[in-house]
Amino acid sequence: MSGSNINSDTNNNINNNTSNNTSNNINNSNTSSDASNPSINKSNTSSNKSNNTNNNKSFIYEYEEFVKSHPKGHFMQSIKWAKVKSNWINEIITVRDENNRIKGSMSLLIRKVPFLNRTIMYSPRGPVCDIYDVETFKSLIEKAKELAVKYKSYVLKLDPDIEIQDTEFCKIVKQLGFKTKNDSENFESIQPRFVFRLDIKGKTEEEVLKNFSQKTRYNIRLAIKRGVTVRIGSKEDIPEFHKIMYETGVRDKFVIRDTSYFETLLDALGENARLYLAYYNGKLIAGTIAILYGNKCWYLYGASSNEHRNVMPNYLLQWEMIKWAIESGCDIYDFRGVSGNLDESHPLYGLYRFKKGFRGKFTEFIGELDYVFNPITYKLVEKSEIAFRELRRQLFVLKAKIAKEK
Incomplete structure (x- = not known):
């Protein structure tokens, strides 16, 4: 592997996200390894409760700094985000250079598939590495393969922060054996495949505001003129925020998460997350959650x-x-x-028009990349997954309708 060390740096002090659904059928022992040589080393630490907390803190700091500062870094690759996903097991894979510095990583979320003795292995917006460094990328996959055996995973699913026009990367993932899924047009995939991104590098507020569409600038000023006020909320405001989040889900027909999820999010992300609340005549009428990590900021949730x-x-x-x-x-x-x-007649065109007004770049990602470990399970789950999501959405809408009629 030409000087690359692969390390699984997960232990009890880094991550306590143990899924009850997997405990009976899957060995969820944590692993750590020695980065001092180029071989793959594993030592089972699942029963060892005396892990070195200082070493763990040191690794967490090193890992987070690497992800935050990397051009392909993303908050969903942080250990903090893994803590939000408390019903998933988390494993961290790193590849190090000859100076023992991290040069590639993946945060893996692992969860049992209902009714099957298999798990899905998912790295949201991963990997974090030079995407053209095939050796590093391949090393990360090899370690994921080891973990797939341990957790009985049927697939490794990635949805990297890479645009679809990147033909060189498309060739690399094909050569490495990934199946590319880029047929989702709306929100069928785990993460959105189409986004708007605004370049604000080195710009002032005045410069950014000036570039918005005339209507967008007008509506911002109108909100201020009408007396809308915005404040930064806290965990204690989540129940109130959740009420309008539920209202939004019913109106727009999408499933929302429960209150505890948003509370956990604010706890886990800490200063990286902000809850914004908009009031009119003293009443909460809208809210959003933003995540700031490294040199990027994301609009994660919105409710009105x-x-x-x-x-x-x-x-x-x-x-x-x-x-x-x-x-x-x-x-x-x-x-x-x-x-x-x-198409302007599409039900979601209003969302597109709203975000377009801020003059960001319309961006299409490469899609989901699936590295299949078990073809039979893969075909079974993939066929039923979309149907299950749609059924879940319809049940949410029906439940809300019944509750409203009572």
């Missing part, structure tokens, strides 16, 4: 009441989040998902 939408709180909330990104020295503000169908 059915009332007072004409005072344009969502425009002001976006502007407040963008200002946070600017003052923090970010290069990119990511509006996250939109539909890839740009």
Whole structure:
């Protein structure tokens, strides 16, 4: 492997996300390894409760700094994000150079597939490495293969932060044996395949605001003129935020997470996350959650009441989040998902039009990359997954409708 060391750096002090669903059928022992030589070394530490906390803290710091500073770094590759996903097991894979510095990594989330003695292995927006360094990328895959045996995973699923126009990377993943899935047009994939991204590198608030569409600037000023106020919330505000999140889910027909999920998110991300709340006449009418990690900022969640939408709180909330990104020295503000169908009659066109007004770049990612370990299970699960998500969505809408009629 030409001087590359592969290390699985997960232990009890780094991650306590143990899934009850996997405990009976899967060996979820944590592993660590010695980075002092080029071989793959594993030592089972699952029963050893006396792990070196200082070493763990040192690794966490090293890992987080690597991910934050890397051009392909993403908050979903952080250990903090793994803590949000408390119903998944987390494993961290690193590849080191000849000076024992991390040069590639993947945070893997692993969860049991219902009714099957198999797991899915997922690396959201991974890997974090030079994507053209085939040796490093291949080394990460080899370690993932080892973990796939340990956890009985049927697939390794990636959805890297790489645009579809990158033909060189497309060739690399094909050569490495990945199946590419890029047929999702709306929100069928795990992460959105189409987003808007705003370049704010080295720009002032005035320069950024000036570039917005005239209507977007007007609506921001209208919200201020009408008396909409925005404040930064805390964990204690989550129940109130969740009420309008639920209202949004019912209106737009998508499933929302429970209150505890958002509370965990704020706890785990800490200063990297902000809850923004918009009020009109003293009443909460909209809210958002933004994540700032490294030199990027993401608009992660948004909610709005059915009332007072004409005072344009969502425009002001976006502007407040963008200002946070600017003052923090970010290069990119990511509006996250939109539909890839740009037909004005499409049900999601309004979301596209709203985000487009901030004049970001419409970006299409490469899609999901699947490295299949068990073809039979893969075919079975992939065929049923979309149907299951749609059934779950319809049940949520039906449940909300019944509750409203009571």
